[in-house]
Amino acid sequence: MELLNASLIDWSRAQFAMTAMYHWLFVPLTLGLGIIMAIMETMYVRTGDEQWKKTAKFWMNIFGINFAIGIATGLILEFQFGTNWSNYSWFVGDIFGAPLAIEATVAFFMEATFISLMFFGWKRVGKKMHLASTWLTIAGATISALWILVANAWMQHPVGMDFNPETTRNEMMNFWSVALSPVAINKFFHTVLAGWVLGAVFVAGVAAWYMLKKRNTEFAKQSIKVASVFGLVASLLILWTGHGSAQQVADKQPMKLAVMEGLYNGGEGVGLVAFAIPNPAKESYKDNTDPYLLNISIPKGLSWLSFGNLDAYVPGIKDIIDGGYKEPNDSIALSFAEKQSRGKIAIQALANYQKAKEDGNETAATEYKTTLKANYAYFGYGYLSTPEQLIPNIPMVYWSFHIMVYLGGYFILLFVVLAFLVYRKKDISTKKWLLWACVWTIPLTYIAGQAGWVLAEVGRQPWAIQDVLPLQAAISALSAQSVMITFFLFLILFTALLIAEIRIMLNQIKKGPEESK
Numbered sequence: 355m356e357l358l359n360a361s362l363i364d365w366s367r368a369q370f371a372m373t374a375m376y377h378w379l380f381v382p383l384t385l386g387l388g389i390i391m392a393i394m395e396t397m398y399v400r401t402g403d404e405q406w407k408k409t410a411k412f413w414m415n416i417f418g419i420n421f422a423i424g425i426a427t428g429l430i431l432e433f434q435f436g437t438n439w440s441n442y443s444w445f446v447g448d449i450f451g452a453p454l455a456i457e458a459t460v461a462f463f464m465e466a467t468f469i470s471l472m473f474f475g476w477k478r479v480g481k482k483m484h485l486a487s488t489w490l491t492i493a494g495a496t497i498s499a500l501w502i503l504v505a506n507a508w509m510q511h512p513v514g515m516d517f518n519p520e521t522t523r524n525e526m527m528n529f530w531s532v533a534l535s536p537v538a539i540n541k542f543f544h545t546v547l548a549g550w551v552l553g554a555v556f557v558a559g560v561a562a563w564y565m566l567k568k569r570n571t572e573f574a575k576q577s578i579k580v581a582s583v584f585g586l587v588a589s590l591l592i593l594w595t596g597h598g599s600a601q602q603v604a605d606k607q608p609m610k611l612a613v614m615e616g617l618y619n620g621g622e623g624v625g626l627v628a629f630a631i632p633n634p635a636k637e638s639y640k641d642n643t644d645p646y647l648l649n650i651s652i653p654k655g656l657s658w659l660s661f662g663n664l665d666a667y668v669p670g671i672k673d674i675i676d677g678g679y680k681e682p683n684d685s686i687a688l689s690f691a692e693k694q695s696r697g698k699i700a701i702q703a704l705a706n707y708q709k710a711k712e713d714g715n716e717t718a719a720t721e722y723k724t725t726l727k728a729n730y731a732y733f734g735y736g737y738l739s740t741p742e743q744l745i746p747n748i749p750m751v752y753w754s755f756h757i758m759v760y761l762g763g764y765f766i767l768l769f770v771v772l773a774f775l776v777y778r779k780k781d782i783s784t785k786k787w788l789l790w791a792c793v794w795t796i797p798l799t800y801i802a803g804q805a806g807w808v809l810a811e812v813g814r815q816p817w818a819i820q821d822v823l824p825l826q827a828a829i830s831a832l833s834a835q836s837v838m839i840t841f842f843l844f845l846i847l848f849t850a851l852l853i854a855e856i857r858i859m860l861n862q863i864k865k866g867p868e869e870s871k
Contacts, residue, residue, distance in 0.1 A: 361834060362829060362832060362833070362834040362837060363825055363826055363829050364834075365834050365837040365838050365841055366438040366439070366829055366830070366832075366837050367825065368841055369434065369438060369837055369840065369841040369844065370431075370434055370438065370439075371811070372841065372844065372845060372848070373427065373430055373431045373434060373844060373848070374431060374807065374811070375804055375807070376427050376848040376851075376852065377424065377427040377428050377431050378803060378804060378807055379800060379804075379852065380420050380421075380423055380424030380427060380855075381424055381428075381499065381549065382545075382548055382549035382552040382553070382799075382803050383417075383420045383549070383552055383553055383556060384417065384420055384421050384424055384495055384549070385492075385495060385496060385499060385546055385549030385550065385553065386549045386550045386551065386552050386553015386554060386556070386588075387413060387416060387417045387420070387553040387556065387557070388417055388491065388492030388495055388496075388553075389492055389550060389553065389584070390413060390553050390554065390557055390580055390581065390584060391410050391413040391414050391417055391488065391492075392485075392488045392489050392492055393580055393584065394406055394409050394410035394413065394576070394577075394580060395407070395410040395484070395485050395488050396485060397410075397580075398410055398481075399481045399482060399485050405572055405573070405576065406576065408573065408867050409573050409576050409577060409867060410488075411476075411867070412573070412862075412866075412867035413557065413577075414472070414473070414488075415862055416859055416862060416863075418469075418473060419855060419858050419859055419862070420855065420859070421469070421495075423851050423852075423854075423855045426851065427848060427851070430844065432454060435450075437830065437832075438829070438830050438832065438837060439818070439828050439829060439830060440830040440831075441827060441828050441829060441830065442818050442819075442823065442828035442829075444522075444523065445522070445523060445524060445819075445823055445828070446512075446515075446523070446524050446819060446823070447523065448523055448524065448525045448526055449508060449512075449514070449515050449524055449525070449526045449532060450505050450508065450509075452526060452529070452532070453501040453502070453504040453505040453508075453532070453533070454501065454502070454505055456501050457497075457498050457500075457501035457502055460497065460501075461494050461495070461497040461498035461500070461501060462494070462498055463494075464490060464491070464493065464494030464497065465491055465494035465495055465498065467490075467494075468487040468488075468490040468491045468494065469487075469491045471483075471484070471487040472484070472487045472488050472491050475487060496546060499542065499545065499546060499549075500542050503538060503541050503542045503545055504532065504533055504535070504538045504542070506541065506810075507535055507537040507538035507541045507542075508532055508535065508538070508819075509814070509817075509818065509819050509820065510537055510541075510606065510607065510810070510814055510820055511535060511537040511602075511606045511607075511820060512524070512819050512820060512821075512822055513528075513531045513532060513535050514526060514527055514528035514529065514530070514531030514532040514535075515527055515532075517726075517727075517730055517733075519704055519707045519708065519723055519726055520708075520711070522704070524822075536602060537602050537606060540595055540598040540599055540602055541599070541810075543591075543595045543598075544592065544595035544596060544598070544599050545806075547588050547591050547592040547595055548592060548802070548803055548806060549803075550584065550585070550588035551585060551588045551589050551592060551765055551799060551802075552799040552800070552803060553581075553584075554581040554582075554584045554585025554588060554589075554769070555581075555585060555765065555768075555792070555795050555796055555798075555799045556796055556799070557577050557578075557580070557581040558577070558578050558581040558582060558585065558772060558792045558795075559792045559793045559794075559795060559796040560577070560796075560863055561573070561574040561575075561577035561578045561581065561792075562574070562578070562788075562789035562790070562792035562793050563789075563793055563863070564866070565578075565782070565783045565789050566786065566789050566790070566793075568783075569866065570866050570867055571783065573866075573867045574783075578772065578776060578782070578792075579776050579777075581772075582769055582772035582773040582776050582777075583773055583776075583777075585765070585768075585769040585772075586766070586769035586770060586772075586773045589762065589765045589766045589769055590766065592762065593762075593766075596759075596762070597659065600659050600660060601659075601660060601661070601662070603660075603813075604659075604660035604661060604668070604682075605682055606820070607813070607814060607820060608669050608674055609671065609674050609744060609745065609746070610746065610751070610813035610814060611660060611668070612668075612669065612670050612671045612673075612674060613671065613745065613746050613748050613751045613752065613813060614751055614752060614755040614809065614813065615627055615656060615752070615755075616630065616632050616645050616646065616748060616752050617645075617656070617668065617670040617671065618636075618639050618645050618670045618671045618672050619670040619672055619673065620667065620668045620669040620670035620673045620679070621667065621668070621670075622657065622665050622666065622667045622668075623653070623654040623657050623664060623665045623666075624654070624655075624656040624657050624668040625651035625652055625653050625654060625655055625656060626651055626652040626654075626655025626656040626658075626659055627649065627650075627651050627656075627756070628650045628651055628652050628655075629648075629650045630646045630648060630649040630650065630651070631646060631647040631648045631649075632645060632646060632647070632748070632749060632752060633645055633646055633647050638742075639670075639671045639672045639675065639745065640672075656668055661682065667679060667680065669687070671745060673687075674687070674690075674744070675689065675690045675741040675744060676689050676690075677689030677690070677692060688732075690735070690738075690741040690744060691741075693732045693735040694732075694735045694736065694738060696729040696731075696732040696735070696736075697729070697732040697733055697734060697735030697736025697737070697738075698735075698736040699725065699729045699736075700725075700726050700729035700730050700732065700733045700736060701733065701736040701737075703722045703723075703725040703726040703729065704722075704726050706718070706722040707719050707722035707723050707726060710722055730822075731821065731822075732821065733821075733822050733823075734817065734819070734821050734822045734823050734824050734827070735821070737824045737826060737827045738816070738824060743816050743824075744816065746812055746813050746814070746815040746816075747812055747815070750808060750812050751808075751809055751812055751813045753805075754805040754806070754808040754809040754812070754813075755805075755809050755813075757801065757802070757805045758802050758805040758806050758809065761798055761799075761801065761802040761805075762802065764795075764798070765795070765798075765799070765802075768791065768792070768795060771788065772788070772792070775788075
């Protein structure tokens with residue numbers, strides 16, 4: 355009954371989260387596998403070895419299966435901005451719609467143009483032309499990810515805009531501020547590298563399965579050789595982008611950082627949690643209950659990770675709500691109560707402005723517009739009623755972050771071992787423990803990727819747009835029951851698509867490269 359009585363906003367969030375998580379099952383494999391198959395085809399063109407061609411064509415078939423289903427889920431995801439989040443779309447459509455439009459008209463066009471040549475052009479065009487179409491297909495997919503991530507990053511850190519009180523819309527003032535936002539650039543590299551890691555693990559795991567079955571050994575050796583080096587490079591680079599992400603979050607979204615670490619009370623020289631067990635008895639940022647049952651931390655690690663300074667001040671959940679500390683730009687942080695007050699002033703100034711315009715009172719309208727502009731940075735806080743609404747789901751965000759980090763460390767270790775053995779020309783086919791580790795690592799990479807997106811999206815709650823628009827002001831005027839019905843319809847559809855993809859890929863893998871067309 356509690357599920358059926360959930361609110362409109364709960365069902366809308368659940369539907370969008372479900373669609374996004376299904377979509378993210380397909381996107382990273384597309385990004386990672388595309389690069390790997392292009393590398394393999396490059397080896398074929400350079401060496402003329404037909405075995406490389408056979409290996410590239412096999413992975414290309416797997417890529418195609420995954421690519422097609424990823425498009426279907428992505429289209430439905432974008433439609434939901436107009437159906438379930440129409441107030442959001444109206445409020446920011448001039449900005450948010452621009453990168454999505456570029457993604458559709460440029461990147462998707464590249465993919466659609468060259469993917470057909472890639473699949474059906476083996477005997478119709480020359481080697482180099484076909485190789486170019488393969489690289490351009492994956493370039494299109496990567497550029498597509500870039501513009502989608504630019505749009506997402508703008509929600510995390512809105513820049514390059516100006517609010518027009520006459521239309522009640524945010525309008526883009528500087529396209530390049532949006533496109534080249536440091537949050538967007540870092541998010542793009544971090545997300546794409548995560549896809550590369552998944553692609554490498556997937557290829558290594560499938561190749562390991564062939565070795566365990568003692569079949570297609572040359573194909574398996576080639577695949578593991580490429581995957582081990584590619585995966586090691588990607589998993590090391592992701593450490594760099596992960597550090598950049600932490601610094602961006604610390605600067606732009608301090609509440610997300612505090613929740614990631616379960617940090618209730620901040621300070622200078624704050625330690626970084628290496629391993630901890632959060633205390634379930636900790637119910638509020640106001641009580642004095644110890645937040646951890648066990649806490650092993652790296653001294654001053656969080657201060658260094660966030661600001662590159664071992665003694666830097668890192669605010670906790672309570673500090674952010676109470677305010678009064680010095681921010682990185684040397685300003686004094688406002689409390690929730692102060693931000694809420696200024697947000698209400700901004701909302702009221704907007705209403706007064708519109709009324710003055712209707713009455714033809716330009717002098718009053720100008721005064722109200724000035725008041726609105728002075729307080730607009732806190733516009734969204736005016737819709738919040740309690741400071742607790744500022745705090746995301748702590749256990750979900752905390753564990754998402756730490757699971758992602760722990761698995762990232764494991765992937766580096768796995769690739770180091772693989773690359774060492776492969777390039778020392780050791781026979782890994784006899785090391786069954788390592789081969790089974792490769793196979794069972796495949797689902798772990800999907801878990802790490804999903805954890806990363808849960809961290810990014812749940813961690814910025816309650817905001818649809820950071821500090822500007824909370825979810826309750828972004829929702830469409832729908833009935834909760836209608837969203838609930840479509841939630842289950844999409845759940846059934848996406849589950850069916852996922853099952854179909856897994857069955858088709860498993861059948862293709864069982865056939866092997868010898869029978870790949």
